[in-house]
Amino acid sequence: MTDYVSTLSVDLSLLGPELVLLVAASLILIFIPFRKMNYLAPVIAVVGFIVSFYLAMGQWSEHSSGFAGLLTCDSFGVMFKLIFLLASFLSLLIAHRYFSVKGINRPEFYALLMFSTMGMMVMANTVDLVVMFLGLEIMSIPLYVMAAFNRRSLESNEAGIKYFIMGAFASAFLMMGIAFVYGAAETTDFRRIVADFSYIVANYKVYLYAGAALILVGFGFKIAAVPFHTWVPDVYQGAPTPVTAFFSVAPKAAGFAVMLRIFLYGFEGMEILSDVFWVLAVLTMTVGNVLALRQDNVKRMLAYSSISHAGYIMISLVVGGPEAISSAIFYLVAYTFFNLGAFAVITILETRSGCKSDFVELAGISKANPYLAAVLALFMFALSGFPPTVGFFGKFYIFSAAVKSGFIWLVVIGVMNSFVSVYYYLRVIKTSYMDAHEGQPAVVKMVPSIFLVLVITALGTLGLGFFPQKLLELSQSAIFAFL
């Protein structure tokens, strides 16, 4: 804020990856009226994601800020940019096949996906609350449309409107919280809040704490922490499956990026937060797992499972410190691989006619599609945290960071929850391998795009499981630049 000279010479390279996405998405929108060229939309999107990924990698070691200090660039933010781009890229590949089969392969979808990803990248790369809010809205508004993208499906409509109401409700809480923090601190910039923290607490404690609580509620909705999770199962079940795949990974990672920054950096001085997160983490893990036990729809089961995974990651918000942050990043990368992989399998199974992704439809797929059943089993083992998949190491690093800081009971509850979760993940494997299918089970037609997704996610799940060291080093070097 103070360096006025540097604000005059705007350095656009800070926004490079975001601008690439913006330009590519706008190109797609411009070409919409030319029906014959609509098939180019996914190509433009893929090129956009790859260029953006390349530019984001180039930002890795540079720690800088620009636009009057409103945007920052540190390795923590860049790490999250890479996670968002990977998740969006894989979701795009899944979506192309699914939407073609369902007859709704419209180019708008790819533009919305890119706008949303751009919003996430803004969210993860700022230390200013108002810019975080704007990033969140750029992310969320395309997501509402994407949830309702299958216009003729009543389920998809219902998912869209439910997501919209809960999302807008959460944004209102967030904005009220930001207003109160602004009133207490006279700024929304975390660097200044951290610098004056003791003064603010001494003079405006009520405003600051009220603001922090409202912000917590707002982001609690976004990452689906338990008292605020009610929308998740319906939205995940109703939305088109590739969109669900995207929802379960990217917006969640964005929410965690912001929460890690706000609560482990900005409001680090509030001791009560650790206790609050302790309760939320335990509730989120337990409720997610218990409700997942009795689901008959695979998408709905994965929705509850994603709630419980958010609970495991919230342990790192309780613990705090560099080790917890790096373990959360590790988990989010790992989760991107195996969760998107699981959804890719569910999606391609759903391209058979008349499928609604219920458990019974999985029966006997191992006979007709042995490879598909095998990778599905791999992803289920990773979700439940078996070695040697990366799911095991993700949980291991989070739990070991918690043990080192003395949160033994939290870890005990977390481990018990992982044991409970094994039941419903193994149920998927049991249904696909052992249950009999009436008549001839349908063979699924494999297409290159989904094949590529399955190869990437399976290699990520197994490869990082055998060699977790590389990813661990990477996530340890992802730090807040202004600590």
Added chain:
Amino acid sequence: MIPISAYLILAAVLFGIGTVGVLTSRNVIVIFMAIELMLNAANLALIAFSRGLNVLDGHVFVFLVLTVAAAEAAVGLALIVLIFRNRESINIDRFSIMKW
């Protein structure tokens, strides 16, 4: 001279009315209006703080929030129209194909 705290209390009351409206109302349009009320409560709080602290940032934030609310309204109303076309009702109790 009206103190800042009076405006803040008004903002809190508006926010509360909005929250209750979202949670109890059955009509999607009314829910939507209640959400707008909550956002405007936040705007009022921003303006009040901004005046109280004698800095201008808060005024700018209000314009940002207004823009966001307009974008949300565009998408939200489009969704409501879509739903009305498909099922001729905007009563939230009927959005229950899936378990709520």
